[in-house]
Amino acid sequence: MTTPDAATALFHDLTGRTPDGVWSAPGRVNLIGEHTDYNDGFVLPFAIPHRTYAAVGIRDDRRIRVASTFADAPVEFALDELAPLFPTAPGREPAAPEWAAYPLGVAWALQLAATGSGAELRGVDIAISSDVPIGAGLSSSAAIEGATASALNDLWRTGLDRTTLAGIGRRAENEAVGAPTGIMDQMASMLGEPDAALFLDCRTLDAHPVSLGMAGLALLIIDTRVSHAHSTGGYRERRASCEKGAAVMGVPALRDVSVDDLPRARELMDDVTFRRVRHIVTENQRVLDTVRTLRESGARAIGDLLVASHASMRDDFEISVPELDTAVESALDAGALGARMTGGGFGGAAIALVEEGAVQAVSDAVTAAFAASGFAAPHIFTVTPSAGAHREA
Ligand code: ADP
Numbered sequence: 001m002t003t004p005d006a007a008t009a010l011f012h013d014l015t016g017r018t019p020d021g022v023w024s025a026p027g028r029v030n031l032i033g034e035h036t037d038y039n040d041g042f043v044l045p046f047a048i049p050h051r052t053y054a055a056v057g058i059r060d061d062r063r064i065r066v067a068s069t070f071a072d073a074p075v076e077f078a079l080d081e082l083a084p085l086f087p088t089a090p091g092r093e094p095a096a097p098e099w100a101a102y103p104l105g106v107a108w109a110l111q112l113a114a115t116g117s118g119a120e121l122r123g124v125d126i127a128i129s130s131d132v133p134i135g136a137g138l139s140s141s142a143a144i145e146g147a148t149a150s151a152l153n154d155l156w157r158t159g160l161d162r163t164t165l166a167g168i169g170r171r172a173e174n175e176a177v178g179a180p181t182g183i184m185d186q187m188a189s190m191l192g193e194p195d196a197a198l199f200l201d202c203r204t205l206d207a208h209p210v211s212l213g214m215a216g217l218a219l220l221i222i223d224t225r226v227s228h229a230h231s232t233g234g235y236r237e238r239r240a241s242c243e244k245g246a247a248v249m250g251v252p253a254l255r256d257v258s259v260d261d262l263p264r265a266r267e268l269m270d271d272v273t274f275r276r277v278r279h280i281v282t283e284n285q286r287v288l289d290t291v292r293t294l295r296e297s298g299a300r301a302i303g304d305l306l307v308a309s310h311a312s313m314r315d316d317f318e319i320s321v322p323e324l325d326t327a328v329e330s331a332l333d334a335g336a337l338g339a340r341m342t343g344g345g346f347g348g349a350a351i352a353l354v355e356e357g358a359v360q361a362v363s364d365a366v367t368a369a370f371a372a373s374g375f376a377a378p379h380i381f382t383v384t385p386s387a388g389a390h391r392e393a
Pocket residue numbers: 052068069070071098099100102128129130133134135136137138139140141142144228229230
Protein backbone atom coordinates (compact mmCIF):
# COMPACT_ATOMS: atom_id res chain seq x y z
CA MET A 1 0.00 0.00 0.00
CA THR A 2 1.31 3.50 -0.78
CA THR A 3 1.81 5.86 2.10
CA PRO A 4 -1.17 8.17 1.27
CA ASP A 5 -3.39 5.09 0.92
CA ALA A 6 -2.19 3.92 4.32
CA ALA A 7 -3.32 7.22 5.84
CA THR A 8 -6.74 6.90 4.20
CA ALA A 9 -7.05 3.27 5.32
CA LEU A 10 -6.12 4.20 8.90
CA PHE A 11 -8.68 7.01 8.76
CA HIS A 12 -11.30 4.51 7.63
CA ASP A 13 -10.40 2.09 10.45
CA LEU A 14 -10.72 4.95 12.91
CA THR A 15 -13.99 6.47 11.71
CA GLY A 16 -15.65 4.08 9.28
CA ARG A 17 -15.71 6.80 6.60
CA THR A 18 -13.53 8.45 3.99
CA PRO A 19 -11.54 11.57 4.89
CA ASP A 20 -12.47 15.08 3.73
CA GLY A 21 -8.97 15.33 2.29
CA VAL A 22 -5.38 14.16 2.44
CA TRP A 23 -2.54 16.63 3.00
CA SER A 24 1.16 15.94 2.94
CA ALA A 25 4.46 17.54 3.90
CA PRO A 26 7.99 16.33 3.17
CA GLY A 27 11.01 15.64 5.30
CA ARG A 28 14.09 17.67 4.50
CA VAL A 29 17.80 17.36 4.23
CA ASN A 30 20.14 20.22 4.97
CA LEU A 31 22.76 20.74 2.30
CA ILE A 32 24.77 23.07 4.52
CA GLY A 33 24.27 25.42 7.49
CA GLU A 34 24.12 23.33 10.66
CA HIS A 35 23.04 24.75 14.03
CA THR A 36 23.03 28.18 12.39
CA ASP A 37 19.24 28.47 12.46
CA TYR A 38 18.87 29.26 16.16
CA ASN A 39 21.80 31.66 15.84
CA ASP A 40 19.74 33.82 13.48
CA GLY A 41 21.97 32.67 10.61
CA PHE A 42 21.72 31.05 7.18
CA VAL A 43 20.73 27.54 6.10
CA LEU A 44 20.31 25.77 2.76
CA PRO A 45 17.95 22.79 3.12
CA PHE A 46 15.75 21.11 0.55
CA ALA A 47 12.57 19.06 0.81
CA ILE A 48 13.05 15.34 0.08
CA PRO A 49 10.64 12.96 -1.72
CA HIS A 50 9.77 11.19 1.55
CA ARG A 51 6.53 12.58 2.95
CA THR A 52 4.11 12.39 5.85
CA TYR A 53 0.41 12.18 4.93
CA ALA A 54 -2.51 13.29 7.06
CA ALA A 55 -5.97 12.02 6.13
CA VAL A 56 -8.36 14.35 7.95
CA GLY A 57 -12.12 14.68 8.42
CA ILE A 58 -14.31 17.14 10.27
CA ARG A 59 -16.30 15.79 13.22
CA ASP A 60 -19.70 16.88 14.50
CA ASP A 61 -18.39 17.64 17.98
CA ARG A 62 -15.46 19.68 19.30
CA ARG A 63 -13.03 16.83 19.87
CA ILE A 64 -9.71 16.09 18.19
CA ARG A 65 -8.44 12.56 17.66
CA VAL A 66 -5.06 11.66 16.19
CA ALA A 67 -3.85 8.26 15.02
CA SER A 68 -0.62 7.22 13.33
CA THR A 69 0.55 4.03 11.68
CA PHE A 70 3.64 4.59 13.82
CA ALA A 71 1.71 4.60 17.16
CA ASP A 72 -0.16 1.86 19.00
CA ALA A 73 -3.36 3.70 19.81
CA PRO A 74 -5.19 6.90 18.87
CA VAL A 75 -5.17 9.85 21.26
CA GLU A 76 -8.24 12.03 21.83
CA PHE A 77 -8.89 15.34 23.59
CA ALA A 78 -11.55 18.03 23.58
CA LEU A 79 -10.41 20.91 21.35
CA ASP A 80 -11.03 23.27 24.24
CA GLU A 81 -8.80 21.16 26.51
CA LEU A 82 -5.65 21.75 24.45
CA ALA A 83 -4.84 25.17 25.88
CA PRO A 84 -4.34 23.94 29.47
CA LEU A 85 -2.15 21.07 28.19
CA PHE A 86 0.40 23.31 26.49
CA PRO A 87 2.95 24.77 26.78
CA THR A 88 4.54 21.79 28.46
CA ALA A 89 6.59 23.07 31.38
CA PRO A 90 10.20 21.79 31.43
CA GLY A 91 10.48 18.67 33.55
CA ARG A 92 6.71 18.23 33.77
CA GLU A 93 5.18 14.90 32.85
CA PRO A 94 3.80 15.45 29.32
CA ALA A 95 0.02 15.57 29.08
CA ALA A 96 -0.09 13.63 25.82
CA PRO A 97 2.14 10.83 24.47
CA GLU A 98 5.17 12.44 22.86
CA TRP A 99 4.28 11.58 19.26
CA ALA A 100 0.74 12.98 19.69
CA ALA A 101 2.11 16.26 21.05
CA TYR A 102 3.30 17.08 17.50
CA PRO A 103 -0.15 17.10 15.79
CA LEU A 104 -2.01 18.21 18.94
CA GLY A 105 0.56 20.96 19.49
CA VAL A 106 -0.03 22.16 15.94
CA ALA A 107 -3.79 22.25 16.55
CA TRP A 108 -3.18 24.22 19.76
CA ALA A 109 -0.79 26.71 18.16
CA LEU A 110 -3.11 27.16 15.18
CA GLN A 111 -6.04 27.82 17.54
CA LEU A 112 -4.02 30.56 19.22
CA ALA A 113 -2.98 32.08 15.88
CA ALA A 114 -6.58 32.06 14.68
CA THR A 115 -8.10 33.58 17.81
CA GLY A 116 -10.38 36.45 16.84
CA SER A 117 -10.15 35.66 13.11
CA GLY A 118 -13.67 34.24 12.94
CA ALA A 119 -12.30 30.90 11.70
CA GLU A 120 -14.43 27.91 12.61
CA LEU A 121 -12.34 25.54 14.70
CA ARG A 122 -14.32 22.32 14.43
CA GLY A 123 -13.48 18.89 15.80
CA VAL A 124 -11.32 16.68 13.56
CA ASP A 125 -10.08 13.12 13.14
CA ILE A 126 -6.50 12.90 11.87
CA ALA A 127 -4.85 9.72 10.56
CA ILE A 128 -1.15 9.86 9.79
CA SER A 129 1.22 7.71 7.79
CA SER A 130 4.74 8.48 6.71
CA ASP A 131 7.72 7.21 4.78
CA VAL A 132 10.09 9.77 6.29
CA PRO A 133 12.65 7.86 8.37
CA ILE A 134 12.00 8.78 12.00
CA GLY A 135 14.83 10.15 14.12
CA ALA A 136 17.31 10.08 11.21
CA GLY A 137 17.83 13.84 11.03
CA LEU A 138 15.52 14.09 8.00
CA SER A 139 12.87 15.88 10.01
CA SER A 140 9.96 13.52 10.31
CA SER A 141 8.94 16.02 13.00
CA ALA A 142 8.56 18.94 10.58
CA ALA A 143 6.76 16.60 8.16
CA ILE A 144 4.10 15.58 10.71
CA GLU A 145 3.73 19.23 11.78
CA GLY A 146 3.49 20.46 8.19
CA ALA A 147 0.93 17.87 7.11
CA THR A 148 -1.23 18.61 10.16
CA ALA A 149 -0.90 22.39 9.87
CA SER A 150 -1.77 22.36 6.16
CA ALA A 151 -4.84 20.18 6.76
CA LEU A 152 -6.19 22.24 9.65
CA ASN A 153 -5.44 25.54 7.91
CA ASP A 154 -7.65 24.41 5.01
CA LEU A 155 -10.40 22.71 7.00
CA TRP A 156 -10.64 25.45 9.62
CA ARG A 157 -10.31 28.13 6.93
CA THR A 158 -7.69 29.95 8.95
CA GLY A 159 -6.08 31.15 5.72
CA LEU A 160 -2.53 31.49 7.10
CA ASP A 161 0.44 31.67 4.73
CA ARG A 162 3.18 29.05 4.59
CA THR A 163 5.72 30.98 6.61
CA THR A 164 3.16 31.46 9.40
CA LEU A 165 2.30 27.75 9.28
CA ALA A 166 6.02 26.94 9.58
CA GLY A 167 6.09 29.09 12.72
CA ILE A 168 3.10 27.19 14.09
CA GLY A 169 4.94 23.89 13.57
CA ARG A 170 7.97 25.26 15.35
CA ARG A 171 5.86 26.52 18.24
CA ALA A 172 4.29 23.07 18.60
CA GLU A 173 7.73 21.44 18.64
CA ASN A 174 9.20 23.98 21.08
CA GLU A 175 6.29 24.45 23.46
CA ALA A 176 4.12 21.34 23.19
CA VAL A 177 6.81 18.68 22.63
CA GLY A 178 9.50 20.63 24.45
CA ALA A 179 12.25 20.28 21.80
CA PRO A 180 14.11 23.60 21.45
CA THR A 181 14.61 23.46 17.67
CA GLY A 182 14.99 26.34 15.19
CA ILE A 183 12.77 27.26 12.23
CA MET A 184 14.74 25.61 9.41
CA ASP A 185 12.97 22.26 9.25
CA GLN A 186 9.47 23.68 9.12
CA MET A 187 10.37 26.30 6.51
CA ALA A 188 11.98 23.67 4.27
CA SER A 189 8.99 21.37 4.63
CA MET A 190 6.46 24.13 3.94
CA LEU A 191 8.32 26.01 1.18
CA GLY A 192 10.39 23.35 -0.60
CA GLU A 193 10.42 23.32 -4.40
CA PRO A 194 11.42 20.66 -6.93
CA ASP A 195 14.99 21.10 -8.23
CA ALA A 196 15.90 23.83 -5.76
CA ALA A 197 17.27 24.27 -2.28
CA LEU A 198 15.85 26.95 -0.01
CA PHE A 199 18.30 29.69 0.99
CA LEU A 200 16.81 30.86 4.25
CA ASP A 201 17.78 33.77 6.44
CA CYS A 202 16.60 32.57 9.84
CA ARG A 203 16.51 36.10 11.25
CA THR A 204 14.28 37.72 8.66
CA LEU A 205 12.72 34.48 7.33
CA ASP A 206 13.52 35.69 3.81
CA ALA A 207 13.56 32.55 1.69
CA HIS A 208 14.88 32.19 -1.86
CA PRO A 209 14.98 29.05 -3.99
CA VAL A 210 18.48 28.34 -5.32
CA SER A 211 18.64 26.05 -8.33
CA LEU A 212 20.83 23.03 -7.60
CA GLY A 213 21.91 22.17 -11.15
CA MET A 214 22.21 18.48 -10.29
CA ALA A 215 22.43 17.19 -13.88
CA GLY A 216 24.69 14.14 -13.87
CA LEU A 217 24.96 14.25 -10.07
CA ALA A 218 23.20 12.49 -7.22
CA LEU A 219 22.84 13.26 -3.55
CA LEU A 220 23.16 10.21 -1.34
CA ILE A 221 21.69 10.01 2.12
CA ILE A 222 23.54 7.68 4.42
CA ASP A 223 21.27 7.02 7.39
CA THR A 224 23.57 5.63 10.06
CA ARG A 225 20.55 4.36 12.02
CA VAL A 226 22.13 5.81 15.13
CA SER A 227 19.09 7.57 16.55
CA HIS A 228 19.55 11.12 17.70
CA ALA A 229 17.34 12.83 20.27
CA HIS A 230 16.90 16.57 20.00
CA SER A 231 15.27 17.11 23.31
CA THR A 232 18.24 15.79 25.23
CA GLY A 233 21.57 17.07 26.48
CA GLY A 234 23.93 17.79 23.60
CA TYR A 235 21.62 19.98 21.58
CA ARG A 236 20.68 22.14 24.55
CA GLU A 237 24.30 22.42 25.60
CA ARG A 238 25.34 23.64 22.14
CA ARG A 239 22.58 26.21 22.20
CA ALA A 240 23.68 27.42 25.62
CA SER A 241 27.30 27.77 24.42
CA CYS A 242 26.14 29.80 21.42
CA GLU A 243 24.10 32.10 23.64
CA LYS A 244 27.07 32.54 25.96
CA GLY A 245 29.36 33.31 23.01
CA ALA A 246 26.95 35.93 21.65
CA ALA A 247 26.64 37.53 25.10
CA VAL A 248 30.43 37.72 25.48
CA MET A 249 30.69 39.32 22.04
CA GLY A 250 27.92 41.77 22.96
CA VAL A 251 25.66 40.87 20.05
CA PRO A 252 22.07 39.57 19.93
CA ALA A 253 23.09 36.39 18.07
CA LEU A 254 26.19 34.79 16.54
CA ARG A 255 24.83 35.83 13.16
CA ASP A 256 26.28 39.23 14.03
CA VAL A 257 29.84 37.90 14.44
CA SER A 258 31.97 37.73 11.29
CA VAL A 259 35.01 35.64 10.43
CA ASP A 260 37.13 38.78 10.94
CA ASP A 261 35.90 38.99 14.57
CA LEU A 262 37.22 35.52 15.44
CA PRO A 263 40.66 36.60 16.73
CA ARG A 264 38.93 38.92 19.22
CA ALA A 265 36.50 36.13 20.19
CA ARG A 266 39.42 33.85 20.97
CA GLU A 267 40.79 36.43 23.44
CA LEU A 268 37.46 36.84 25.19
CA MET A 269 36.25 33.31 25.88
CA ASP A 270 37.25 29.85 27.02
CA ASP A 271 38.42 27.37 24.38
CA VAL A 272 35.23 25.29 24.21
CA THR A 273 32.95 28.32 23.82
CA PHE A 274 35.32 29.76 21.24
CA ARG A 275 35.24 26.59 19.14
CA ARG A 276 31.43 26.50 19.28
CA VAL A 277 31.39 30.13 18.13
CA ARG A 278 33.93 29.46 15.39
CA HIS A 279 31.77 26.67 13.98
CA ILE A 280 28.70 28.90 13.75
CA VAL A 281 30.57 31.88 12.31
CA THR A 282 32.44 29.88 9.67
CA GLU A 283 29.37 27.78 8.87
CA ASN A 284 27.32 30.91 8.15
CA GLN A 285 30.06 32.02 5.78
CA ARG A 286 30.08 28.57 4.13
CA VAL A 287 26.34 28.82 3.45
CA LEU A 288 26.85 32.17 1.73
CA ASP A 289 29.79 30.74 -0.22
CA THR A 290 27.76 27.68 -1.21
CA VAL A 291 24.89 29.79 -2.54
CA ARG A 292 27.30 31.91 -4.55
CA THR A 293 29.13 28.84 -5.87
CA LEU A 294 25.87 27.13 -6.87
CA ARG A 295 24.77 30.21 -8.78
CA GLU A 296 28.13 30.74 -10.49
CA SER A 297 29.40 27.20 -11.07
CA GLY A 298 26.74 24.60 -10.14
CA ALA A 299 26.65 21.79 -7.61
CA ARG A 300 29.84 20.07 -8.81
CA ALA A 301 31.85 22.93 -7.29
CA ILE A 302 30.53 22.81 -3.69
CA GLY A 303 32.28 19.61 -2.56
CA ASP A 304 35.05 21.31 -0.59
CA LEU A 305 32.55 23.45 1.30
CA LEU A 306 30.67 20.31 2.39
CA VAL A 307 33.90 18.72 3.57
CA ALA A 308 34.93 21.84 5.51
CA SER A 309 31.49 21.92 7.13
CA HIS A 310 31.90 18.35 8.34
CA ALA A 311 35.34 19.02 9.79
CA SER A 312 33.97 22.03 11.66
CA MET A 313 31.11 20.00 13.14
CA ARG A 314 33.44 17.16 14.08
CA ASP A 315 36.27 19.21 15.60
CA ASP A 316 34.80 22.54 16.73
CA PHE A 317 31.13 21.84 17.43
CA GLU A 318 31.77 18.21 18.42
CA ILE A 319 28.41 16.82 17.31
CA SER A 320 29.59 14.00 15.08
CA VAL A 321 29.79 10.33 16.04
CA PRO A 322 32.11 7.60 14.68
CA GLU A 323 29.42 6.27 12.33
CA LEU A 324 28.98 9.72 10.72
CA ASP A 325 32.73 10.22 10.37
CA THR A 326 33.06 6.77 8.81
CA ALA A 327 30.23 7.54 6.37
CA VAL A 328 31.88 10.81 5.30
CA GLU A 329 35.43 9.47 5.06
CA SER A 330 34.54 6.29 3.18
CA ALA A 331 32.31 8.20 0.74
CA LEU A 332 35.14 10.68 0.02
CA ASP A 333 37.68 7.87 -0.34
CA ALA A 334 35.38 6.22 -2.88
CA GLY A 335 35.24 9.38 -4.98
CA ALA A 336 32.37 11.48 -3.60
CA LEU A 337 32.77 15.17 -4.54
CA GLY A 338 31.83 16.20 -1.03
CA ALA A 339 30.22 14.76 2.10
CA ARG A 340 29.15 15.89 5.54
CA MET A 341 26.94 14.88 8.41
CA THR A 342 23.56 16.62 8.26
CA GLY A 343 20.96 17.50 10.87
CA GLY A 344 21.41 18.17 14.55
CA GLY A 345 24.14 15.57 15.09
CA PHE A 346 24.85 12.83 17.65
CA GLY A 347 23.53 10.33 15.09
CA GLY A 348 21.23 10.55 12.12
CA ALA A 349 22.41 10.86 8.55
CA ALA A 350 25.28 12.04 6.38
CA ILE A 351 25.02 13.27 2.80
CA ALA A 352 27.40 12.63 -0.08
CA LEU A 353 27.44 14.46 -3.40
CA VAL A 354 28.47 11.99 -6.09
CA GLU A 355 28.61 11.62 -9.86
CA GLU A 356 25.53 9.70 -10.97
CA GLY A 357 27.71 6.89 -12.28
CA ALA A 358 29.42 6.51 -8.90
CA VAL A 359 26.32 5.96 -6.75
CA GLN A 360 26.77 2.20 -6.54
CA ALA A 361 30.52 2.30 -5.93
CA VAL A 362 30.22 4.90 -3.16
CA SER A 363 27.29 3.07 -1.53
CA ASP A 364 29.20 -0.21 -1.58
CA ALA A 365 32.30 1.42 -0.13
CA VAL A 366 30.35 3.00 2.73
CA THR A 367 28.55 -0.25 3.48
CA ALA A 368 31.88 -2.10 3.52
CA ALA A 369 33.47 0.50 5.81
CA PHE A 370 30.56 0.18 8.27
CA ALA A 371 30.92 -3.61 8.28
CA ALA A 372 34.68 -3.35 8.82
CA SER A 373 34.10 -1.08 11.84
CA GLY A 374 31.48 -3.39 13.31
CA PHE A 375 28.66 -0.84 12.84
CA ALA A 376 25.12 -1.89 11.91
CA ALA A 377 24.51 -1.61 8.15
CA PRO A 378 23.57 1.93 7.08
CA HIS A 379 20.49 2.69 5.03
CA ILE A 380 21.63 4.42 1.82
CA PHE A 381 19.37 6.07 -0.76
CA THR A 382 19.34 9.01 -3.16
CA VAL A 383 17.08 12.06 -2.88
CA THR A 384 16.06 14.84 -5.23
CA PRO A 385 14.67 18.22 -4.16
CA SER A 386 10.90 17.94 -3.94
CA ALA A 387 7.74 19.96 -3.41
CA GLY A 388 6.74 21.41 -0.04
CA ALA A 389 3.51 20.80 1.86
CA HIS A 390 0.30 20.59 -0.16
CA ARG A 391 -3.11 19.04 -0.41
CA GLU A 392 -3.02 15.67 -2.16
CA ALA A 393 -6.70 14.92 -2.66
P1 ADP B 1 13.51 13.72 13.15
O1 ADP B 1 12.72 14.96 12.97
O2 ADP B 1 14.96 13.86 12.80
O3 ADP B 1 12.93 12.53 12.45
P2 ADP B 1 12.71 14.15 15.87
O4 ADP B 1 13.17 13.56 17.16
O5 ADP B 1 12.78 15.60 15.69
O6 ADP B 1 13.50 13.37 14.71
O7 ADP B 1 11.22 13.73 15.61
C1 ADP B 1 10.84 12.36 15.68
C2 ADP B 1 9.58 12.23 16.51
O8 ADP B 1 8.46 12.83 15.81
C3 ADP B 1 9.15 10.79 16.71
O9 ADP B 1 9.82 10.20 17.81
C4 ADP B 1 7.65 10.94 16.94
O10 ADP B 1 7.40 11.35 18.27
C5 ADP B 1 7.29 12.09 16.01
N1 ADP B 1 6.85 11.59 14.69
C6 ADP B 1 7.46 11.80 13.51
N2 ADP B 1 6.79 11.19 12.51
C7 ADP B 1 5.72 10.58 13.07
C8 ADP B 1 4.64 9.81 12.56
N3 ADP B 1 4.52 9.49 11.28
N4 ADP B 1 3.72 9.35 13.46
C9 ADP B 1 3.83 9.65 14.76
N5 ADP B 1 4.81 10.39 15.28
C10 ADP B 1 5.76 10.86 14.47
